[in-house]
Amino acid sequence: MKFKANRFSVAPMMDWTDRHCRSLHRVLSAEALLYTEMVTSGAVAHGDRDKLLGFEPGQHPVALQLGGSDPAELALAARIGEDWGYDEINLNVGCPSDRVQSGRFGACLMREPDLVAECMAAIKDAVTVPATVKCRIGVDDQDPEESLFTLVDRCASAGIDSFVVHARKAWLQGLSPKENRDIPPLDYELVYRLKRERPDLTIVINGGVPSVDAALAHLEHVDGVMLGRAAYHEAGLLGEVDRRVFGLDVEDVDSFEAVERYRPYLARELATGTHLAAMTRHMLGLFHGLPGARAWRRILTVEGVKPGAGLDVVDRALEAVRVALASRDERTAPAA
Structure with a gap:
């Protein structure tokens, strides 16, 4: 049995999922989809690309996560990322940090679904690899049922068919980025509902998933699961993924x-x-x-x-x- 790579992925995490981290995770799982840290489109366009984008070929499949809100610049950064060999280009619509907000990207874009759709259309037109979105279910006082479905539908209308959903709101005022990973309540059922009501889309769930057992439970409802802190702080669990999640006839990697x-x-x-x-x-x-x-x-x-x-x-x-x-x-x- 062969599954898509996004059936199990390791989340993009600032200061953590650099190229060294990804090479470690790859020796534990040959199949998991790995993500870079978020890199701004401006940095890709104008910065040290070898430092920002360089990685070993053995890391495939690996996705580049971009941050930004300028469609033309994102398209340029996406083309550069594809040229460097990335297997997917992902747009960050979930990071709640002040620095990200001040640059008009990350979770604050949940308030601008039409702009996100425009950005995704530009990325999709610029590359041949998959273009995907990683988002929250909403921000601040938004109604998650409205904000999540609106964002997904706008992007789907632009030709995007794969979404990673962190199943909690981001509070842009009053909570730190660390608190935003723990305090807003998780709403897995809303993400399950998104998959039920949009069955043609690929829906990957993220947020508070502690183990491979928990990932398998989520896979009863959605197409994929993304682990973040658990995969980093207990990296050994990745050694079970190829057998248990992807169904391969292989020995676990201790x-x-x-x-x-x-x-x-x-x-x-x-x-x-x-x-x-x-x-x-x-x-x-x-x-x-x-x-x-x-x-x-x-x-x-x-x-x-x-x-x-x-x-x-x-x-x-x-x-x-x-x-x-x-x-x-x-x-x-x-x-x-």
Whole structure:
């Protein structure tokens, strides 16, 4: 059985889902759709594209998330993103930060569905890869039933057929971006209803999904599930995704195997001058919940930032986990 990549994806997360993070997530799951951090259309058009857009070919399938509200500039940025090899171009209509609002993009665009549709039409016309939207169900005092359906319908009329919906409002006044990820209540049922009433559209649900079990439950109602913080802070869970979510006849990738698969990438990047901590910061949650997880995090955090830190730091951290696991096994082994 073969499913679309967007059946399971890892959310775009600022300061987290950079190219190093995505390469780690890819060794855990060959199938999950990975997203960049949000990049503004202006930065893509005028900035250091290698720094902003560069990634290893092994990261496919990978989507570029853009922020912006100028259709022409978004079209240019989308073309550049496709030229760099991205498999999807996604527009951010969900980020609630003050900086994003001041630039007239992100969640505040929920109030301007016609402009979003114009932007999406420009992106779609500019590229051959899928053009998609990631949005909230509404902002501030909007009625989510009206705001969500209006935005989706306007974009659908412009030829867009795939939407990622973070199933909570964004409060643009009074809540911080962090609070906006937790405080507004989740309304999964509204997203399920969107799929029922717009069956021809691809609907991916996002927001507060804690596990693969929860993702599978959502997939009874929608086409895809996007995990954010859970996939980052407990990255080991991604090792189950290809088997459990995509139905592949493969072995799960455990965290020890993930580290071994990631080693060549670490070595290549170290050789080009990348600091170890820039990569290992994304690995801190790999052994979440296992004996030795605290030692793993401590060694990577303390030793990884030192000048010249190399793969020996990762080896020491791994050995600490192995020792802790062996100690647990000795304590729990039945008496002879």
